[in-house]
Amino acid sequence: MNLRPIAAIALRQFYLLRSSPTRVLPMIAWVAIDIILWGFISRYLNTVASTGVNFISSLLGAVLFWDFFTRVMQGVTMAFFEDVWSRNFINVFATPLLISEYLTGLVLTGIATSLVGLIVMLVLATWLFGLPFFSLGVLLLPFLLVLFLFGIALGVLASAMVLRLGPASEWLVWPIPALLSPFVGVFYPLSTLPAWMRAVGHLLPPSYVFENMRSVVGGHGYSGSGLLTGIALALLDILLAAWLFTSIYRYAVRSGLLARYAAESVS
């Protein structure tokens, strides 16, 4: 892999963000709204519930982690969508750029934009609601790593789907996190779920983060093997997503889909 083409993909996104408030605002606004909304809900639950559970840590913490995962995924897909919206595929793929370089560029963009969202969420959650985020200590690293890796995998997967199905399938991308959230137990333990949903949840890396987070907040420690399983599953998902994207790209080159890629014109 070569650094310059990777930098090109990331730099293009930086140029667009720098000159476009409409692209920057959603990176900040939605996470801020989520933190404020769930912050007040958590504060209210702390006043009315006598369970001994700190909802700021368990509920608001979960929202923060889930939003971070969503931002990573959207960071990757948004960079890809820029090529869809500007119908730039021929210009980009008629260069020496390798698919691995293109995907790495998308991932770098996802890292940068999701970190902005994470910082905004941390500042608001800590400053307004006193979320003891850093009390998780070094456990934050594996938690964030699992969510980050899985966000990349889903971002690449969603991009592959849009490459195959066409620009109109973009709307299918946005509900993906909402579709997954009941299975990964963002707000409740997996044991709450029926057996088949629990089985699905165990295949999804974020479930290991949220199970461990609740356990740590409840003073029960963490499961190292659970976190390792989450990391391994997320890495496997990245490999599968990259393989799928490459396969669809090859199909698009073979079938002529890439050459005639335009809104509403693909089957």
Place this chain on the structure above:
Amino acid sequence: MNVPALAGAGHAGLPIAGVATPGVAADYALRADGLRKNYGSTVAVDGISFGVRAGEIVGLLGPNGAGKTTTINMVLGVLQPSAGDIRIEGVELARHRSRALAHTNFTAVYAALPGNLTVYQNLRFFSLLYDVPAGVSRIEQLLDEFDLRRLRNTRSGVLSSGEQTRLALAKAMVNEPRLLLLDEPTASLDPSAADLIRSRIRAMAVRTDCGILWTSHNMYEVEEICDRVLFLSRGRILLEGDPRSLPHAHGASSLEELFIRLAREPLGSAPAAAAAPAPKRDAPGAAP
């Protein structure tokens, strides 16, 4: 009209060797051999063979749907041929895609540059994609060369057609390509702007010794700028030669008249071209 067999429908006997064949192959910016593209039972390009020498401007002519853009897309690596072989500067595209495309660039009316990036940002983006080592200084050079300096910070989406064409050409030159594919580069320009662009491209080809494959529906332009033309119809090359002498050689008063006659000619009535390609003066692989 009986069209003599001048061109390489089917294999023209190009000597294809390893990645870079010394001697003969090294003179060619592009060589395509037996290039074919099927979409199911539809044949878009039917086993054509041709070459573009270094410093040569070759016109790829033909009616709409003849297979010109399909051919260009295959050379650009964004469309996989059903059969055949493409070599850019002797490098096999199918096996060494990145290395082959590093020497190539293009402009096409259907592939506008991102309109939400400025002139400079577009050039920077593509200089990095093409892995140009001294990208920033190369861009400064191109801004002057294509009279784009005053538009440096203007979004390309708001440029006039002429300015967009100059930017597209600047982008196409950013990696100093050995092969340039120009798909109707003057299509949306007024005659004066088109003339300026043609002059620049001609000067560029002479200066850089870059091979150019040029598609156009403007026969005046083709006669003026192309060293050689290939007439494509229904995916086959029907005719090949010097655009200035071809019309007279085939009983037409102008290239445009010849084009119209060829475009309306049922392919079946030109069997010689398809069935029995003969060696010819301008054939790729023939002695210069």
